[in-house]
Every structure is written in structure tokens, then in C-alpha cells.
Amino acid sequence: MDKATGWQPLAALLATAARVVAFTGAGISTESGIPDFRSPGGVWTRYDPRDFTFAKYVASAEVRARAWRMRREFWQADPQPNAAHRALADLEAAGRLRGVVTQNIDGLHQAAGSTTVVELHGTSRQVMCIGHAPRVGTPDGCGFRSGYRWAFDHIDDGETDPRCPQCGGIVKSATVSFGQNLFPGVLDAAAALLGDADLVLAVGSSLQVYPAAGLPASAAATGTPLAIINDEATPLDALASLVVRGRAGAVLPPAVAAVACRTAPQQ
Ligand code: APR
Numbered sequence: 001m002d003k004a005t006g007w008q009p010l011a012a013l014l015a016t017a018a019r020v021v022a023f024t025g026a027g028i029s030t031e032s033g034i035p036d037f038r039s040p041g042g043v044w045t046r047y048d049p050r051d052f053t054f055a056k057y058v059a060s061a062e063v064r065a066r067a068w069r070m071r072r073e074f075w076q077a078d079p080q081p082n083a084a085h086r087a088l089a090d091l092e093a094a095g096r097l098r099g100v101v102t103q104n105i106d107g108l109h110q111a112a113g114s115t116t117v118v119e120l121h122g123t124s125r126q127v128m129c130i131g132h133a134p135r136v137g138t139p140d141g142c143g144f145r146s147g148y149r150w151a152f153d154h155i156d157d158g159e160t161d162p163r164c165p166q167c168g169g170i171v172k173s174a175t176v177s178f179g180q181n182l183f184p185g186v187l188d189a190a191a192a193l194l195g196d197a198d199l200v201l202a203v204g205s206s207l208q209v210y211p212a213a214g215l216p217a218s219a220a221a222t223g224t225p226l227a228i229i230n231d232e233a234t235p236l237d238a239l240a241s242l243v244v245r246g247r248a249g250a251v252l253p254p255a256v257a258a259v260a261c262r263t264a265p266q267q
Contacts, residue, residue: 001237004244007251010201011258013227013242017199020097022088023216027204027231029106031082031249034074038206039231054137054180057172058130064170065160071124071173072152081112084203084248087256089113094260098197101190103205103212105175118190120212122183126174127151129164137180142167145174187211194219200226204248207234 002009014020026036037044056063081089089112091097099116100109105124109117127148129141144166151171154162162171176182194200200219207213207228213236220226220239227242228234229251237243244251 001240002242004242005246007244007246007255007258009242010227010229010244010251010255013199013225014091014096014255014259017225018096019196019198020091020201021194021197021199021219022091022097022100022102022201022203023194023205024088024100024102024104024109024203025205025207026104027206028084028102028248029079029082029104029108030204031084031247032079032106032108033077034079034106036204038208049178052177054134054177057177058134058170061161064172067173068151068155068160068162071148072155074124075148075152079106079108081108082249084252085109085112085114087252088203090260091256092116094256096259099193101193101215103209105173116193118186118193120176120182120186120190122173122175124148124173124175127171128174129167129169130172131169132167134170139172139180141169144169144171148173182211187215190215191218194224195222197224200224202226202228202230202234202236202240203252204230205234206230206232207236 030036036042085108088097088100092114100114101118102109103120105121107123107125125148126145129144131140134140144164151162164171194215200216202216216226217236225241226239228237228240229244229248
């Protein structure tokens with residue numbers, strides 16, 4: 001495993017790859033002003049993740065009201081894609097990146113122009129009905145889905161716990177909380193994308209949360225080169241062909257710029 005702090009070794013890897021897949025975590029969005037979870041000052045250093053489980057959300061109107069307040073604050077900041085998101089979109093537009101598998105729920109990859117994005121943990125840009133009393137960890141709604149503004153309009157009208165307009169069920173952001181199953185088909189879609197990659201970039205993730213972190217780990221274990229771009233060490237560093245210690249917004253753009261204009265190697 002090579003360790004680097006500059007972008008050049010990453011550019012050298014990208015130059016030989018034609019089917020890159022990016023696996024991203026909250027660290028790719030911190031330069032958009034969105035705190036990650038486990039860095040100093042991260043979300044789970046300020047809140048207890050045990051308070052944000054699917055079961056507690058279903059059981060308590062107060063937990064739901066607090067969750068809507070937090071989501072409202074998040075979207076009021078109107079986060080925008082940063083140079084790292086745009087670099088991955090550029091690599092896709094250059095025909096070298098097959099897609100992004102992200103743990104993030106902020107939708108910033110799509111906002112940057114990425115068109116193939118698998119959102120392992122769903123998206124906070126939508127809300128959905130999860131039913132009146134869903135079974136453990138499994139949303140059981142009527143199918144109602146809308147943009148998050150539907151919910152904020154109701155919150156602004158004084159509702160603290162907006163209910164489904166079709167069936168009266170509980171409404172939640174279309175995200176995957178602790179204690180909630182991933183949405184059907186998402187893991188298979190991610191595995192299919194990664195299974196065909198000739199280079200996996202893991203960007204801005206502590207690679208500690210499963211089943212998500214098992215995806216880059218499996219790719220590396222089956223011989224696909226793995227490059228990790230992260231501010232700090234991760235448990236998968238030993239599996240990586242290259243570890244770049246640095247900020248995503250400083251490393252990805254020059255590495256991508258160095259290869260995006262060159263002809264991609266044969267697929
Ligand atoms: N550039 C590179 N790395 C960064 C940057 C940056 N600008 N900012 C933060 N990092 C690194 C941090 O050092 C940390 O190792 O990104 C990593 C973010 O790790 P986490 O906060 O654990 O976020 P993530 O890996 O996405 O968490 C996975 O955990 O709580 C659940 O559902 C949540 O999807 C999330 C999952």
C-alpha cells in the first residue's frame with residue numbers, strides 16, 4: 001500500500017483506469033459546510049446516535065418533531081456541491097467513472113452533475129410515508145413520497161409531526177436510520193457497480209459502518225485496486241493500493257483534471 005499526501009499518485013492510478021467507481025462518505029461534503037459524523041465536532045460527537053433509531057422515530061412524536069427541526073436547519077443552510085463532488089462528475093462526463101456509491105443523503109453528487117448515483121442510505125431530499133406501525137426496521141407505508149419542502153410547508157404551518165395525506169401514516173425523510181433496513185435492491189445495485197470497477201475510490205469515509213463499508217472491502221478483497229482519500233486513517237487502509245491523506249477538495253480536482261482530458265484506456 002503506497003501512502004501519499006499529494007494528488008499525483010492518484011492521477012497515475014486514474015490514468016490507467018477506465019471503469020472507476022467512487023464510494024463516498026460524509027467527508028466529501030464537509031467542504032460544503034455539512035459536518036460529518038465521527039470527526040471532532042461531527043454529528044455523533046454532539047448527539048447520541050441511539051436517540052436517532054428507526055424504532056424511536058416510530059414510537060415518539062417528540063423524536064419526530066426534533067428530527068424535523070434538525071432537517072429544517074440542515075436545508076436552511078442550502079448546501080452546495082464542492083470541488084470534490086464536481087471532480088467526480090467531471091470524471092463521469094469524461095467516460096472514466098461508472099458511478100458513485102454514496103452513504104450520504106444530501107444529494108450533492110447529483111447536484112454536481114453525477115448521473116449514476118446509488119444512495120445506500122437514501123436521500124433527505126424526499127420524504128415518505130412509513131405507515132402507522134411499521135414492523136421493526138421496515139418502512140410499511142402506502143407509497144406516498146414527496147420533496148422535503150412538502151414537510152417543511154406543514155412544519156411552517158405549525159404541524160410538528162406531519163402525517164401522510166393519503167393514509168394518515170407517519171412521515172419520515174426517505175433516509176435509512178440506525179435500526180432500519182436498507183431499501184430493497186440498493187445493496188445489489190451498489191455491488192453490481194463496484195463488481196465491474198477496475199479502480200475503486202473511497203473518499204471521505206471512516207469506513208466503519210456496515211453493510212456499506214463491506215462494499216469497498218469486498219472489491220479490494222477480490223483484487224480491484226482501492227484508493228482511499230481521507231483526512232485520517234481507516235480500517236481498510238491496509239487493503240488499499242494507495243492511501244492519500246488529505247482533503248477531498250484539494251486532492252480530487254487536480255488528479256481528475258490531469259486525466260479527464262486524456263483518452264481513457266480501452267474498457
Ligand atoms: N476530505 C477528506 N476526508 C475528510 C474530509 C475532507 N474534506 N472531511 C472529513 N473527512 C474524513 C474524516 O476524517 C472521517 O474519517 O471523512 C470521514 C468521515 O467519516 P464519518 O464521519 O464516519 O462519515 P461516514 O463514513 O460517511 O459515516 C458512515 O455512518 O452515521 C452513519 O449513516 C451515517 O452514512 C453515515 C455512516
